[in-house]
Amino acid sequence: MRGHKQRRFAAALAATVVASLIIRVPASAAPPTSLDANPDNRAAAAQLSKDNGLPLQEAQRRIARQDQQIALADQLRHSLGAGFGGAWIDHDHAGRLTVAIVGAGTAASVRKAAVTKQLTDTTTLVVQRSYAELEHISTALGTRLAAANEDAPHGLQAAIDVKHNTVRLDLPKGKNLTDTQHDAIRWASQQFGNAVSFGAYDQPSVPRYCGGQYYCDPPLRSGLATYMGGGRCTTAFMTYSGSAYYMLTAGHCAEIGYYFYVPTYYYGTQYVGYAVDYDFGYWGDSALIYIEDAAWWRPRGWVYPQTVIRSYGYDYVGQYVCKQGSTTGYTCGRITQTNATVHYPDRTLTGMTWSTACVAAGDSGSGVYYGSRAHGILSGGPYSGCGMIHEPVTRALSRWGVNLLSS
Incomplete structure (x- = not known):
């Protein structure tokens, strides 16, 4: 449902994983620019330390690399095109960047780009589906779920599971679903097979x-x-x-x-x-x-x-x-x-x-x-x-x- 306000003014704007291969106040006052002074770095490092039970120094090391990792992921998203299967920062493995690739042939280009940005611990994972394919599945599934959820007391949800190269469909834990929602689940399985995985939310x-x-x-x-x-x-x-x-x-x-x-x-x-x-x-x-x-x-x-x-x-x-x-x-x-x-x-x-x-x-x-x-x-x-x-x-x-x- 899209909301619309009818009143307008003239000035308004008219507008799945196959294999693993180890190979991311006053206008004049200036805000702080140093890494140590950045409250985002301090707060994010503190939260990362708490989330993962890490020493603060290790959390700070990981946070300090995040911008470079995201820049590398952005670069590879564009340069690999249909060969890009997604990317994530893996805090289960020292905060390294993992890049999913469709076919092992692009691993060398990923390594080269990572070395250029001094992110030599970056790894690749060979997957079956490109990120664009996952987005397409996610969009189609989202459309079907939005219709199925209408007037339902509990909703179906979904998201791209980039680590497993699937789109995960989540059911409300312990709740009854409508016939339309059950139809949507069957449709997703028939339409996309193992490209859709299933989970639950509380x-x-x-x-x-x-x-x-x-x-x-x-x-x-x-x-x-x-x-x-x-x-x-x-x-x-x-x-x-x-x-x-x-x-x-x-x-x-x-x-x-x-x-x-x-x-x-x-x-x-x-x-x-x-x-x-x-x-x-x-x-x-x-x-x-x-x-x-x-x-x-x-x-x-x-x-x-x-x-x-x-x-x-x-x-x-x-x-x-x-x-x-x-x-x-x-x-x-x-x-x-x-x-x-x-x-x-x-x-x-x-x-x-x-x-x-x-x-x-x-x-x-x-x-x-x-x-x-x-x-x-x-x-x-x-x-x-x-x-x-x-x-x-x-x-x-x-x-x-x-x-x-x-x-």
């Missing part, structure tokens, strides 16, 4: 809005509380198209309120703008908010308080990402699933990313990022316990035809 997924904190004077940035229609969410990244500026947040926030406000320190709560359009359903969870008085708000590519965002990119399993939310503040976690189909109480979303970060009501809309790289928009999490679901920022930018505002 906690239902929910969006994270709330009904105040994290306020800031201009410039407008990610990580601030934003109010709409009696609810509270969090601002995500700033964007632009031509001379117009826009703010991203979660689509379900725009579904409960058309006009958006942000509390400031000196000026009280101020009007930001209105929802140009939003998605909350099959196409994910994102909203585009037009900033009416950009001259006053002076939007910047920052995350609260002043972490500079310079680029955006893909999500990889094993990578650590962080968010600044208006309820739980600054938390980080490890990406566990990509291209996930997620069932919320009254709708099913596709193309989402799961991680282990802790979130709570009111954090929805937060910009998900690491270092200076944007990754997504916080959507929700499990009903209880830690876990974060985010909308990939790559899709949101493309969906709304806007550019990421950097620095």
